[in-house]
Amino acid sequence: MPERVYIFDTTLRDGEQSPGCSMTVPEKVRMAARLVELGVDILEAGFPIASEGDSEAVDAVAREYPWASVAALARANRLDIMAAVKALRNARRPRIHTFIATSDIHLKYKLKKSRQQVLDEAVAAVRLAREYCEDVEFSAEDATRTDWDYLEQVSKSVVEAGARTVNLPDTVGYSVPDEYGAMIGRMVKSLGDSAIVSVHCHDDLGLAVANSLAAIQNGARQIECTINGIGERAGNAALEEVVMAMNTRSDRLPFETRIDTRHLYPASQLLTSLITFGPQPNKAIVGENAFAHEAGIHQDGFLKERTTYEIIEPKSVGVPESKLVLGKHSGRHALAKRCEDLGVLLTREQLDRLYERFTALADRKKGLRNEEIAALARETVADSKASTVAAN
Ligand code: KIV
Ligand code: ZN
Numbered sequence: 001m002p003e004r005v006y007i008f009d010t011t012l013r014d015g016e017q018s019p020g021c022s023m024t025v026p027e028k029v030r031m032a033a034r035l036v037e038l039g040v041d042i043l044e045a046g047f048p049i050a051s052e053g054d055s056e057a058v059d060a061v062a063r064e065y066p067w068a069s070v071a072a073l074a075r076a077n078r079l080d081i082m083a084a085v086k087a088l089r090n091a092r093r094p095r096i097h098t099f100i101a102t103s104d105i106h107l108k109y110k111l112k113k114s115r116q117q118v119l120d121e122a123v124a125a126v127r128l129a130r131e132y133c134e135d136v137e138f139s140a141e142d143a144t145r146t147d148w149d150y151l152e153q154v155s156k157s158v159v160e161a162g163a164r165t166v167n168l169p170d171t172v173g174y175s176v177p178d179e180y181g182a183m184i185g186r187m188v189k190s191l192g193d194s195a196i197v198s199v200h201c202h203d204d205l206g207l208a209v210a211n212s213l214a215a216i217q218n219g220a221r222q223i224e225c226t227i228n229g230i231g232e233r234a235g236n237a238a239l240e241e242v243v244m245a246m247n248t249r250s251d252r253l254p255f256e257t258r259i260d261t262r263h264l265y266p267a268s269q270l271l272t273s274l275i276t277f278g279p280q281p282n283k284a285i286v287g288e289n290a291f292a293h294e295a296g297i298h299q300d301g302f303l304k305e306r307t308t309y310e311i312i313e314p315k316s317v318g319v320p321e322s323k324l325v326l327g328k329h330s331g332r333h334a335l336a337k338r339c340e341d342l343g344v345l346l347t348r349e350q351l352d353r354l355y356e357r358f359t360a361l362a363d364r365k366k367g368l369r370n371e372e373i374a375a376l377a378r379e380t381v382a383d384s385k386a387s388t389v390a391a392n
Contacts, residue, residue, distance in 0.1 A: 002256040005246070006222040008198065009040040009239060011271065012057065013047055013073055015230035020276035027274045028057040029064055034267040035227075036065045039258040040239075042095060044224075047073040048087035049080045055087040062091035069093040071137065076100035076125030085132045096129040098122075099139035099167075102146040102154055119154055123161045130162035139200065143168035144175040148183060152190050159195045165222060166195050170211055173204025173234060181214035188219030198222035201237045203229060208237035213245055216255055227271045228279045228286060240264045240285040240317070248311055265318035285317055292323040294367075296331025299324050303333055326373060328362040335373075342370060344377040347384070354380040 012028050012035075015021055023031065028045065035043055045061040046054035062070040070091045074080035076098050088094035100111075100122050107113055113121075122138060129136045138158040143151055155166045168187060170180060180201075188197050199215040199222070201208040212223050229238030239259075246253045247261060268286035272278035281288040291314045293299050301308035302322070314322050324334045332355050339346055339354070346354060354377055361376070362368055368376075 002250065002254045004221065005216055005255040005257050006041040006196070006198075007039075007239065007243065007257050007259055008042040008044065008071070008222050008224040009035050009226065010044040010200075010224050010236065011035065011226040011230065011239075012061070013044040013071075014200075014224075014232060014236055015226040015228075017047070017050075018230055018232050018235070021230050023057075023274055025053055025057045025060050029060050031267075031270060031274060032061045032065060032068075034263065034270050036068050037260070038263040038267050039260045041258060042069045042071050042222075044071040044073065044097065046087070048083040049074065055083060058084075058087035059090055062088060062094070066092045069095055069135070071095040071097045074098045074125075074129070076121045078128060081125060081128050081132075084129075088133065093135070094133050095135040095137055096133045097137040097139065097167075098125045098129055099141050100125070101141040101171075102151060103142035104147065105145060106142050115150055119157060122154055123157050126158045126161040126163045134164075136163050137165035137167055137198065138163040139167040139169055139198075141169060142171045144170040144180060144183065145172070148186060151183075152187060155187055155191060155195075159191060164195055165198050166191065167198035167200050167222070167224065168220075169200035169224075170202060170208075171200075173202035173208060175201075175211055176205075176207060177210045177214035180211045181218040184215040184220050185218035196221045198224060200224035202232060203234040203236065206234070208235070209241045209245065212237045212242050213253060216246075217253070227267050228283070230271070230275070238284070240268065244285050244312060244317065261316055262318045285312070286319075289325075291319055291321075292325050294325040294327050295329045296334070299334040300331055303337060325367055326358070326362070327365075327367045328359060330362070338370075338373055339377045342374045342377065344374060344381065346377065346381065350380055350384045353384060 016023050045058040048055035048058055058072045072084035072087050074084040084096050100118055126136055126138055140154055197220045199212050199220045201211040223242050225237040225239040225242055227239050229235040243257055243259045246255045265286055279287050293302050298309045326338055335355055336351055357376055
């Protein structure tokens with residue numbers, strides 16, 4: 001039986017707090033509709049102490065989708081936690097997510113606190129949050145640069161204080177998969193069934209997804225991630241990538257989520273329309289080119305059997321169809337198929353002529369639009385008919 005992994009979406013919090021990604025309350029509510037439809041298990045809607053808008057967004061999302069588990073972020077202090085309690089007052093399934101940094105570098109330069117002080121504050125914060133909310137998550141910020149013995153001590157203490165989920169973030173995207181997997185494995189062993197171990201990876205070295213997957217292979221059961229991988233600096237682990245890795249490679253990753261993958265692309269598209277940038281064209285799963293084929297050899301294989309060059313069926317992630325891009329690398333097969341789709345039927349000889357004209361033009365351009373191809377094909381057919389008449 002595949003093991004269940006919970007998807008904690010933080011598009012509306014970690015994602016939204018990054019440059020170019022801020023959203024208004026109504027925009028967050030619209031995005032939340034897509035996330036709920038997608039089937040995320042927990043939806044982090046904001047950081048209430050940060051702004052009135054964040055607080056309102058948490059409340060609006062919780063009211064609009066009462067059946068969803070809605071989380072609000074709070075630092076490990078009374079003011080933040082009470083702001084989260086207030087924002088979540090109407091939520092039927094509230095989660096308070098409280099955090100404090102645990103690495104020596106953060107303790108020394110940012111917090112100017114001792115390990116004991118941080119431990120005490122973490123425990124006190126979880127106890128306070130538990131007075132208002134049954135579902136409390138604790139995050140040890142910068143866990144991957146924290147001394148493992150101390151991290152284990154903090155993790156055990158917050159669970160004793162009432163945390164149900166312990167999140168061990170790679171806040172600065174510094175870890176590598178085998179190291180992160182080992183750290184998670186040790187904490188999972190130490191906590192046993194007393195709490196769910198969660199992961200939250202940033203992509204500074206491009207390893208956020210790989211690290212998240214290494215973590216679940218070592219016992220973590222919650223992944224924090226965002227649509228299109230948006231988030232602080234280089235972003236967070238991309239939700240669509242972790243989910244599709246588990247779906248596509250269930251032989252190596254025998255885990256199950258509740259995500260309805262057909263909503264991945266629509267969710268990505270909506271997010272793109274709400275913020276200032278979209279995913280890069282070659283982004284896995286949701287990028288413009290994720291299901292586009294240009295090279296002649298690839299197009300030929302694809303037309304004979306899709307799976308020669310595609311490991312995911314586009315419709316399964318909500319992408320309408322694969323694209324055969326006609327450019328200077330394309331072959332005759334793809335050109336003939338495109339002309340047929342555009343309603344122009346060609347003889348073998350006409351196709352040869354068209355192909356010659358097409359490659360000469362494609363060499364000078366980045367790609368040809370359908371209208372240009374249709375015009376060129378019609379022109380070629382007309383020329384070939386005219387030369388036949390002249391010859392007779
Ligand atoms: O990256 C991080 O450590 C965070 C925490 C607040 C969970 O975003
Ligand atoms: Zn983060």
